[in-house]
Amino acid sequence: MTRFKLPLRLALIIAGGLVIAQMLMTAAYFTDRRLNGEGVAGSMATQVGALAQLLDRLPEPDRALALDAVSGPGFRARIAPQPETGETKRPPLLERVPLLERLIRAQLGKNDPREVTVVLDTAFGGRWIPMMLSWPARELRMTVGLADGRFLLVRARGELTARLFGVPVGLVAGLLGIAVALATVLAVRRETRPISELSAALDRFGTSLEPQRVEPRGAPDVRRLAETFDAMQRRIVELVRNRSLVLGAMSHDLATYVTRLRLRIALLPEGPQTARAQRDLEEMQALLADTLDFARGSFTGRDGASTDFAALVAEECAGREAEGAPVHFSAPSVPCRVAAAPSALKRLAANLIGNAIAYGGRADVSLMRDGDAVDLVVEDRGPGVPEAERERVFEPFYRLDASRSRETGGAGLGLTIVRQITDSIGGTVGIADRPGGGARVTARLPLVAD
Known part of the structure; x- marks a missing residue:
């Protein structure tokens, strides 16, 4: 089975939608012309027959006023001494319309002997289009004999405004275009949905x-x-x-x-x-x-667990204080639940607090809620971290102090593990200067919806 590539599929969907809209409009218009063409023709025949009868009853001075009254952009009437077309001689692009001739004769009366001729100009549309479908768009030439021997000549182009089922064609086309556009959008969305699903799966894989x-x-x-x-x-x-x-x-x-x-x-x-x-x-x-x-x-990271991060950090700080480390902790009174394994969150807090104590002599720890996230802020009173080094300290085995002594900080994996944990649960971690000197490390973690 041949399968087209995505760009070609989208192009075919859009082009197909436009073609379908055009076909539906054409089919509906021709159907309406076929069903309602005789009614339109009857209205035209009544108008022409009544005008001929009216002119027979009017004196000559009033005939010009009557012709001006009925004439317009799509309907022009005049009186001439000779007919415009004849029975035997007519231009090759004119086609007789027997239906209208019969309807006009019926309006005049069955026994009325006057001449009635109706032809359709086939220069527009071609002969292959059925008359009842196409005559409103082309010119009708009608000739009706008058009582004084002259002839009423009428040229008409059917309806002044093309309509479909009684509604302007432009409105129908607009509504149909909107419907086809919506269908096209849905089809395009169906084609691109696998890409959206793939993007979401890639994001989930990156964090878990x-x-x-x-x-x-x-x-x-x-x-x-x-x-x-x-x-x-x-x-x-x-x-x-x-x-x-x-x-x-x-x-x-x-x-x-x-x-x-x-x-x-x-x-x-x-x-x-x-x-x-x-x-x-x-x-x-x-x-x-x-x-x-x-x-x-x-x-580490998301494993379906939900942990009260505030209680966990408070427990870590209490343990440090019990060991004699200078730690100050403040947190909001409401729970701060994070979708992560307790062991991962405990390691995150322990590494940040341990670094602050080791490098700055004390740790000021605070938790602050910010919308749908919580910030763990750990400040120390040490020398701080130079701005050029603030990203490098998160690299494995990188330390500002080149030694690997535990007395001066360790192997350089503490902050690397912190970043691994925050990345795995969709959080962030960064380093800034503490006002008054020292470093401020902020780990932002997403909260579980209440």
């Missing part, structure tokens, strides 16, 4: 890294796009999972060796070198934990 099934349908290029998207999803998920498995396996194996080293150090005599070796092992173990969290971070 869970494969989104997209049914291939529509134009061939859209089908191929959907199939390619499905294959791309599988490859990306497989790559991320493999990365997580590799890093997890490495962290697990290294943790085993760290445990062995810790046991061996415990068997050594105590001394300065032993204590330093113990601290090195602790830093190594913390680095491995951060690396494993970073590897698993791609799968």
Whole structure:
């Protein structure tokens, strides 16, 4: 089965709509002419027959007034000494109209012997168009004999305004055009709907890294796009999972060796070198934990859970205060529920608060609702972050302090994990200057609809 590409399909839909509108208008107009043509012809015959009878009764001076009264742009009448056309000799482009002749004779009376001739100018429209369909658009030439031997000559073009079922054709065409345009819009929307669905699936996949099934349908290029998207999803998920498995396996194996080293150090005599070796092992173990969290971070985010973010941050701050860390917390009295796993939100808050304490000596934490989002603002009193470095600090293993010592901050994965979490749930995170000195980190998260 041949399938056209999307641009050609849209062009065919629009062109087809226009053709259908034209065909419907033409069919309806011709049908109306066929059904109502005799009635229009009867009205014209009555008018011409009555005018001939009226002229027979009027004196000569009043005839000119009567002719002026009935004449107009589509109907012209005059009196002439000779008929305009004859029975045997007529131009080749004139066609007799017996129906109108009979109707005019009926108006005059069956026994009226006067001459009645009606011809249709076939120069417009062609002979193949039936007379009852086309005569209102062409010129009728009618000749009726008068009692004084002269002739009434009438030229008429049917109705002054073309109508369809009693309604002006322009109005009918406009309404039909609107209907066809609406149908065309619906057809185009049907063709482009798979693209909208694909865009929505791509957005969901970008935040959850869970494969989104997209049914291939529509134009061939859209089908191929959907199939390619499905294959791309599988490859990306497989790559991320493999990365997580590799890093997890490495962290697990290294943790085993760290445990062995810790046991061996415990068997050594105590001394300065032993204590330093113990601290090195602790830093190594913390680095491995951060690396494993970073590897698993791609799968954090929306999992169907709904968490009271305000209560979770309050709990984290209370735990820090219990450990003696200088933390100040303020939050709105209403719940702030976020559609994310509690473990991911807890890690986000812990990393931001821990950074503020490590680099600035204290953490001022606040939650502020802003419409359908909540802002977690963490401020410190440290040296701040240079503007040129504010995006780079979110890169994996990047630190303003080049050392990897836990005493000066760690491996440089804390803010990277924070951004992973915010991105996965449709939020944002950024760094600015705190008024009075220090850094202000703001994480904006979408709230669950109340």
